[in-house]
Amino acid sequence: MHLNIPVGSDIFDSNRRHANRNQKLFENHGIAAFNVMGAIGSGKTTLIELAIERLGDKYQIGVVAGDIVADIDASRFESHNVPTVAMNTGKECHLDAHLVDHAIKDLPLADLDLVFIENVGNLICPTDFELGEHRRVVIVSVSEGDDIVAKHPMIFLSSDIVVVNKVDIAEFVGADPDKMVDDATTINPKITTLKTSAKTGEGIDAWIGWIEACLRDCRVNS
Ligand SMILES: Nc1nc2c(ncn2[C@@H]2O[C@H](COP(=O)(O)OP(=O)(O)O)[C@@H](O)[C@H]2O)c(=O)[nH]1
Ligand SMILES: [Mg+2]
Numbered sequence: 001m002h003l004n005i006p007v008g009s010d011i012f013d014s015n016r017r018h019a020n021r022n023q024k025l026f027e028n029h030g031i032a033a034f035n036v037m038g039a040i041g042s043g044k045t046t047l048i049e050l051a052i053e054r055l056g057d058k059y060q061i062g063v064v065a066g067d068i069v070a071d072i073d074a075s076r077f078e079s080h081n082v083p084t085v086a087m088n089t090g091k092e093c094h095l096d097a098h099l100v101d102h103a104i105k106d107l108p109l110a111d112l113d114l115v116f117i118e119n120v121g122n123l124i125c126p127t128d129f130e131l132g133e134h135r136r137v138v139i140v141s142v143s144e145g146d147d148i149v150a151k152h153p154m155i156f157l158s159s160d161i162v163v164v165n166k167v168d169i170a171e172f173v174g175a176d177p178d179k180m181v182d183d184a185t186t187i188n189p190k191i192t193t194l195k196t197s198a199k200t201g202e203g204i205d206a207w208i209g210w211i212e213a214c215l216r217d218c219r220v221n222s
Contacts, residue, residue: 014128015107018097029109032218035131038139040121043165045073045208046198047114047139052080054208059113064096064103064118073118077140083107097132114215123152134218141166142175149183156184161192161210168197
């Protein structure tokens, strides 16, 4: 006997329902939410910290720090005095909307303008799980090799922006950041692209400007 059990679509449907509820909750509070994805060490925490430093005087920011274990990133965010919830997934390699639902209930949503959700570090599992975000960000770094984008097409298809980070060391690791940008736009012609360095500051104004554009455009109830 052949049984066709559509487990995958049930999981995704259930996740989408939770994601829609999360998005409504954000919107009821006038919050713009960003799902920040990317490999371990690509610079997700660093680029969020820079955004907190540059935008923290103007906007109230909260963070959900997703990780398999530990609260190292959460401590980094807390050192900037922003409300932070550490969300450990155990063996799961991505956040899902149900986990985020629990996490954001521990944030002072009524006071916030912007929520960053740092996803678990990898370029595969987070792809299929919407969290209720307004923008999907994928951060890659040159140290992962300049074929990293071409090797992981799916995450770029569903993202709004790719940030190619650590361009300061591109020369030393023999990577071509322009190839990474070109690969991303070949996969998804609509994706916004940025090249950044948290060390030299290259591209950071554009990163902050992109976030602020969403704060103007994404919030429905502000
Ligand atoms: N050279 C260089 N190092 C960076 C840059 N951005 C982040 N890093 C370093 O890369 C490491 C991993 O960064 P982190 O933000 O923790 O990555 P995450 O795992 O994606 O959150 C840290 O040691 C950062 O200081 C960059 O633009 N250039
Ligand atoms: Mg991190």
